[in-house]
Amino acid sequence: MAQRDEDLIRRWQSGEACAFEELVRRWQQPMGRFLARLVGRLDLVPDLCQEVFLRLYQAGPRYREQGTFSNWLYRIALNVARDTGRRTRHAPVALSTHEVPANGISAEARCEQQEVAQTLTAALAELPSGLREVLVLRHYEDMNFEAMSRLLRTPASTLKSRFAVALQRLRTRLGHLDWHPEEKS
Amino acid sequence: MNCAEIQAALPALLYGDLPPGQAAALREHLASCPACREEETGLRQVTGLLNTMPAPVVQVNLTDIYQEASRRQLRRVRLWRRLAVSLSAAAAALLLVVGLRLELRVDAHQVVVRWGTSPELPQSDPVQPAPGLAAVNAEHAYLTQQLIHALADDVAARDRENQDSLGTLEARLEALQQQQQERWDATQRLVSTLYTLTTTSVAKRSEP
Numbered sequence: 001m002a003q004r005d006e007d008l009i010r011r012w013q014s015g016e017a018c019a020f021e022e023l024v025r026r027w028q029q030p031m032g033r034f035l036a037r038l039v040g041r042l043d044l045v046p047d048l049c050q051e052v053f054l055r056l057y058q059a060g061p062r063y064r065e066q067g068t069f070s071n072w073l074y075r076i077a078l079n080v081a082r083d084t085g086r087r088t089r090h091a092p093v094a095l096s097t098h099e100v101p102a103n104g105i106s107a108e109a110r111c112e113q114q115e116v117a118q119t120l121t122a123a124l125a126e127l128p129s130g131l132r133e134v135l136v137l138r139h140y141e142d143m144n145f146e147a148m149s150r151l152l153r154t155p156a157s158t159l160k161s162r163f164a165v166a167l168q169r170l171r172t173r174l175g176h177l178d179w180h181p182e183e184k185s
Numbered sequence: 186m187n188c189a190e191i192q193a194a195l196p197a198l199l200y201g202d203l204p205p206g207q208a209a210a211l212r213e214h215l216a217s218c219p220a221c222r223e224e225e226t227g228l229r230q231v232t233g234l235l236n237t238m239p240a241p242v243v244q245v246n247l248t249d250i251y252q253e254a255s256r257r258q259l260r261r262v263r264l265w266r267r268l269a270v271s272l273s274a275a276a277a278a279l280l281l282v283v284g285l286r287l288e289l290r291v292d293a294h295q296v297v298v299r300w301g302t303s304p305e306l307p308q309s310d311p312v313q314p315a316p317g318l319a320a321v322n323a324e325h326a327y328l329t330q331q332l333i334h335a336l337a338d339d340v341a342a343r344d345r346e347n348q349d350s351l352g353t354l355e356a357r358l359e360a361l362q363q364q365q366q367e368r369w370d371a372t373q374r375l376v377s378t379l380y381t382l383t384t385t386s387v388a389k390r391s392e393p
Contacts (some may be wrong), residue, residue, distance in 0.1 A: 017357050024245050032243030042241050049243045054250050058257070113237070138200065139235050145202070153372055164196045171231045 005069035012060060020060065021112035024053050031077055037136045038081045041088075048084060052077045071151050074141075078133065078151070085129055123173040131166035134159050186214065192224045199228055248361055255354045262347040269340040273333055280329040283322055 005010075005026070011019035028049060035048045055076050124132060133152065137143040141173065145156040145163075152159065186194075191214050197203045198211050215222050281287065285300040 017360070021247060024247060028243055028245045033240040036241050037238065045241050046243050049245055050249060053245050056251050057250055057254050116234065116237060117239060119189075120234055135235075139232065160197065160202075164193060167196050167228055167231055170235075171227045173384075174231060174234055175227065 009063055009069055013063070023056075027073060028053070031073070034074070034077055034136065034141060035081060037124065037140050038078075038132065039084055040121050044084065044088075048077075048080055051080050055080065067150065070137065071147065074137075074151055082129065087102050121175065123170055126173065127166055129171060131169070135164045135166040135170075138163050158160065186210070188218060191215075191218070191221050195221075195225055195228055199225070199232060246359070248365070251354060251358045251361065255351065255358070258347060258351060258354065262344070262351075265343050265347075266340065269336055272336055276329050276333045276336070280326060280333075283325045283329065286322070315390055 003022075008019045008023050008026075012023070032045055033051050035052070036042055036045045039045070039048065042068070057119060058067065059076070063069075109122055124135075127135065134148065137148050137151070138145070143151070146161050148154075148159050149156040191211060194203065194207070196209060201208075203211065215225055273291055288297070288299040290297040290299075
């Protein structure tokens, strides 16, 4: 049976290096996906992921079991993403390098999917960070507003309205795409 | 509920955040209101689009994490040392000024640096030293000395802590490098075995 994250971190705090390695193995893909959606730049994701786990490594001895481990890790990742956002605010936005897997579809359909992915990435990147964070946490991480409220230290009601605004803005921005995923897949 | 309220609640309905009663009322309204239905379709399309966003595959490098942590730790130690040296120098300068009763004065044509007690001028009236001045100076000197000792103790304690954690990090790094070396050796052995097997089978096949 898989150990709880909190047990692993306790073992790591008591000196078992392999417990930290297990936590990294367990969380590296979810963190990679989370950061990619939050930052919108695939080229930055490996470095950001590395930074998240480095900060986790440095902060590990200070972890106290007050909330869940995942909440704590998400907070570290959010801080890393915010720092990156501040640093790259004035940098030119790179074109998305999202590669859509072939999956036996035609070149034309693949090209269209690629374009949709790029437009979507750009639309997400254009959202103010406050709206983007809520959208990514609710839609992709399936986090409820109460947990999000503890993580972002913002009232749940504010987060709910931010989420509605974010969806509405995306709807306006992506309305022209006329994309029906259920028909394409 | 009017249409504006219904449309504001649509995201919560789509993500299952509404209580069952409220959700049923919303669905009932949607069945009879084309404008709200269109809004709901638009939002569903957005959520469908969000699901198409591809995700990367990442591989965190643990060796790099241990090395970078060690580097940052060293940088912090150096910073603390520099700060402690600066503070000690400032405290020593303060002690010098207070202990020697240093006096620096810039006149019209000269700069006067004087320490110790002021020479008494024969013509002037004898100036009585302020009562308790010597005691105050001695107290300042004592306090500064205590401050320097406290700073030195703090630096030594931090040094010890940092050395300990550096030692742990180095041990971990060494273990990791050993593991990697063992894996590399095993891979090499495997490759060599595979090579031998391939060569043998090719040789057997080429035999008449």
